[in-house]
Amino acid sequence: MLLELQNISKQFDQKVVLENINLTINSGEIVSLLGPSGSGKTTLLNIILGLTKIEQGKVIFNDEDVSHVAMKNRGFNIVFQDYALFPHLNAYENIVYGLRNKKEGASAEDVREYIDFLELKPHLKKRIGELSGGQKQRVALARTLVTKPKLLLLDEPLSALDGVIKESIKERIKSIAKEFNLTTIIVTHDPEEALTISDKILIINQGNISQFGTPFEIINQPKNDFVKEFILRQLQIKRQNIFHLFGEKYA
């Protein structure tokens, strides 16, 4: 056991955004937060990160209550949906930005390894504006990994990318998590993405946990109508469309 959320609730001026979230995530797992727009995914991610304060509930990390530990001291890190890369620095300068602040961060050796692994070598001298979406994504990922986070958070890492790049980044994230044994939490609103990338999926609807389980469990034992109607239905339509496109011989 690594990260535990106990009874987390969150309101923004009277409006309940999250209600009684209980959850345990194990070391090295990739977990997706899946839910429709406005369901509270980003809010939950920000609570784990320490950016959003909670009035109720606890965030426990390795048996230590970090609910009131400042964001900076939790040792987690995030890749924002829009990357928040610094445009006045080039790709390399962005990647090593945090190095001079963190002594326990990555060594020069590690940095080279991340750069190789993310295939960023040819792009190091480029300015942020010259990078494609997928390249920016990888630079942001590298910048975050360099700080050696204990927990990696990704907010919609794939939504700004197109088809082929999406698949390759997906694989990359998966292999990073495995290679560096990094516990990773990914926010997404795409069921297919969630089910193919993660070990476990947390489905949120209107601030409540709809179901938490492995992809197999979600597909085969949907717990309620929401999971059936909104999550599985989407996948079935997609499957039909694809069968239709390729014809019966692929069925």
Next chain:
Amino acid sequence: MRNAKPEIRIIFIIILLLFFAFLFIPLIVLFLRSFMMEDGGIGLSNYIASLTNDALIHAIGNSFKVSGVTAIITTTLAFALAYAVNCTKIYQPLKGAVKIGILIPMLIPTITYGFAIMYTFGNQGLLTKLFGRNLFEIYGFNGLLIGYVIYTLPAAFLLIHNSFKYIDKKFIIVSKLMGDRTLRSFWNTVTRPLLGALGGAFVLSFILSFTDFGIPASLGGTYDVVATQLYQAMLGSIPDFSEGAVIAVLMLFPAVIGIFLLNYLERFNFHYDKFSETEITSSKFRDSFYGVISAIILLGMLSIFAVMFITPFVTAFPYDLSFTWEHIAGVFQSNDLVSVYKNSLIVAVLTAVLGTVIAYGSALLNARTKVKGRQTVDVFSMITNTVPGMVLGLSYLLLFNGSSLKGTFLIIVLCNIMHYFTTPYLMAKNALTKMNPGWETSGELLGDSWVKTVYRVILPNSISTVLEMFSYYFMNAMVTISGVIFLVSAQTTVVASKINELQHFAQFNEIFVLSVLIFLTNLLVRSVCEVLQKKVEIYKK
């Protein structure tokens, strides 16, 4: 970011203190002073005395009349120019000339306009010589009108020009395709979406003219306006601080109403958030019409300023037009004038540096932190926008008269910083709001403190705006007279207020030399800032 960090709180407190000491308290003192009676009691007697004073009532009437006519003319001309630049296919270099030429008046003190107009239309003026007779009487209404129009045209043009950018010109084509007649099309696609901006330009020109001191100081003659009355009350032969306070409050009134109107008119502006670049259709008649109009406006303005550049280089304008360095050399040999120019430089540099720091810090708090009460900065910005320079200067005079701040550069600098706060603040706020909201969090997660993130990330990404703010503050501090006229001492006289003194000795050559110096200094600062901005842009790409 969520719970304010100590360093953020400290900055906030400093800014609050500054605005309390140098904006709120002076204004409160001014108000109180206007109600304070001779026996020390509180009452309306000052107001009654002033409002039964025929001369003042007459001056207020004059101010309304000349400012109103100015506003109508300026708005019309500014609209014609903005339309020519944005919606016609007039000769491209002419467009460029309009966009740059229109800004020239901003580089010169308003008081100089007056003398330039005198030398153009006056008894010995350039045009008078050309036509062989006086075209019209320039002292009084006509002269003020010309001066105010020149003074307010740049601001009005910029306002309308900016709004044109938010108009989707494709609608002009759509309207044509729908079969609209010219007039109806013009109304629906240009005038109607610009109503807010046109109203804004009108109000802005009105307030600027109503509160300016430089132009009536040089051209007013016996035609009294509120600004000259205020000056008389405070620095005339029999100073009357109570009357001054009352006039200042009366001057504040239209300005306050004007600012509310401006905010209200803002709602009429259309904001097409997505608009496309559209090819402008050609029209021979339209293009020649607007081409001629813009050329006339521009040439008219430039011809007035031309004397300012000619006079200092000729022996005795307009009688002896032989070239000479005498006047220029004279100014540089005069310790007095050189030190006045130095004073102006000191004031402008200090204003620009400190002002930029304060405005940037305020915008930073407002746009990029969640510190409680950060909205107060917006209130400050609205108030500084409302208070005319003369009123602010007068309130400083009343409050700091007995203090050690009196007669220092610091008090002039602070007055300028407050007086011109709104625009640089909004520039910074605008730029900072557009930046990625995740940078502070990213910086923090990467181990930076807030201050360090500001220094390493936020600042480098807003250098261009900072330069813009700097040059705005610098140029305005260089040319302002209304803001500082009550605050300068013999040791801290700046060029604009010196010109006001020189006119009494008819030293017009010196006046023009000093004005040209200001103009060139402003031009230099502006150009350096622009070059640096371009450099930053290239470097960013």
